[in-house]
Amino acid sequence: AQKITQTQPGMFVQEKEAVTLDCTYDTSDPSYGLFWYKQPSSGEMIFLIYQGSYDQQNATEGRYSLNFQKARKSANLVISASQLGDSAMYFCAMREGRGNAGNMLTFGGGTRLMVKP
Amino acid sequence: DTGVSQDPRHKITKRGQNVTFRCDPISEHNRLYWYRQTLGQGPEFLTYFQNEAQLEKSRLLSDRFSAERPKGSFSTLEIQRTEQGDSAMYLCASSFWQGGGELFFGEGSRLTVL
Numbered sequence: 001a002q003k004i005t006q007t008q009p010g011m012f013v014q015e016k017e018a019v020t021l022d023c024t025y026d027t028s029d030p031s032y033g034l035f036w037y038k039q040p041s042s043g044e045m046i047f048l049i050y051q052g053s054y055d056q057q058n059a060t061e062g063r064y065s066l067n068f069q070k071a072r073k074s075a076n077l078v079i080s081a082s083q084l085g086d087s088a089m090y091f092c093a094m095r096e097g098r099g100n101a102g103n104m105l106t107f108g109g110g111t112r113l114m115v116k117p
Numbered sequence: 118d119t120g121v122s123q124d125p126r127h128k129i130t131k132r133g134q135n136v137t138f139r140c141d142p143i144s145e146h147n148r149l150y151w152y153r154q155t156l157g158q159g160p161e162f163l164t165y166f167q168n169e170a171q172l173e174k175s176r177l178l179s180d181r182f183s184a185e186r187p188k189g190s191f192s193t194l195e196i197q198r199t200e201q202g203d204s205a206m207y208l209c210a211s212s213f214w215q216g217g218g219e220l221f222f223g224e225g226s227r228l229t230v231l
Contacts, residue, residue, distance in 0.1 A: 004159075037222075044222060044224045045210070050219055104150065109158060109159050110158070
């Protein structure tokens with residue numbers, strides 16, 4: 001079974017609007033971390049936001065927020081006020097176990113976001 | 118620049134040749150990772166070092182692949198007898214052992230095997 005599923009291969013959003021990128025995960029480990037990365041056409045993976053499985057509040061970083069629904073095993077990324085520079089591939093990833101046991105991440109297949117002017 | 122650096126950025130080789138990629142992590146990070154990314158896919162884990170010890174290897178890492186981190190600083194990934202299926206982006210990342218564990222990635226080394 002896929003550990004990380006991103007069901008939206010491509011998304012369009014109008015500049016200045018908000019957009020939600022979906023991510024569901026599968027793990028039986030009670031301790032895990034969820035990450036979102038942005039990959040522009042240059043190829044570098046840029047860390048955006050992190051949510052720990054025991055965190056009580058949804059993570060936020062500037063225009064990025066993570067809608068964490070633990071019971072549904074979903075960790076959707078919300079980008080507010082989209083900008084043209086947000087056009088990129090977005091990857092959801094999971095680390096199973098505690099961070100001090102190794103930080104190997106499993107990535108989803110990605111969603112390509114295109115921001116329209 | 119104090120980020121993760123990878124060299125070379127692009128490599129074109131003929132099938133059967135050996136290639137080596139180098140990764141210099143962020144200096145304070147003791148963990149180093151190699152990932153492979155094929156076109157249109159997410160990165161796939163290959164191997165992981167803590168200091169100079171190679172602690173995890175994926176089944177994707179066939180016996181033609183070898184990775185080293187001899188002094189716990191930079192790392193090399195060598196592919197022997199390259200095959201066309203090895204064509205991919207090879208990504209290196211580093212991290213602290215504490216905290217959330219986010220990985221900091223380099224810009225990758227793109228391999229094309231003809």
